[in-house]
Amino acid sequence: MDEEKQLKGALSWQYKPRKTESCLGDEVFSYLKQRNRAFVKNASIMDAWKVVVPPTLQPFCRLDKRVGSTLYLQAAAGPYMYQAQMLSGELLDKIKQLAPRCGIQKIKVVPIRNNNRE
Numbered sequence: 001m002d003e004e005k006q007l008k009g010a011l012s013w014q015y016k017p018r019k020t021e022s023c024l025g026d027e028v029f030s031y032l033k034q035r036n037r038a039f040v041k042n043a044s045i046m047d048a049w050k051v052v053v054p055p056t057l058q059p060f061c062r063l064d065k066r067v068g069s070t071l072y073l074q075a076a077a078g079p080y081m082y083q084a085q086m087l088s089g090e091l092l093d094k095i096k097q098l099a100p101r102c103g104i105q106k107i108k109v110v111p112i113r114n115n116n117r118e
Contacts, residue, residue, distance in 0.1 A: 042066065044099035052094040057083060061112070069105040071095075074112040084109045 032039070049063055060080035064072035071092075075084040088107040095104055 041099075041102050045071065045095065045102050045104065048095045048098035048102070051098060052091050054087070057087070061109075064110060064113075066104070069103050071104045071107050073107055073109050075109050076112050081109060081111065 045066070046063070053061065057075075057080065061073055061075040061084050064074045066072070073084055073088070073091075075081040088109060092104065092107045095102065095107075
């Protein structure tokens with residue numbers, strides 16, 4: 001009896017998961033509702049990106065990530081990266097024009113990480 005109390009006391013601190021049930025659709029809806037604003041901003045950037053990048057540069061560069069108000073662009077090394085850097089100001093102006101609420105203030109060009117297009 002005394003050993004059972006000690007064992008129960010030693011194990012009582014352990015995390016016990018709550019027994020809850022929820023519908024997967026409700027969980028997805030809640031997740032999307034909480035992040036809707038970010039999704040809309042990022043989708044507007046993606047839509048603008050497809051329009052503003054010159055066709056000669058499209059196969060050699062792609063969007064990487066967004067950190068705050070900075071948009072990172074991956075570009076293939078060499079002349080493509082140089083061209084992307086030279087066009088970054090113009091690309092930024094066009095993106096701001098097509099997606100005024102996106103909040104992007106700066107474009108930073110970084111080397112492409114791998115050759116696989118996602």
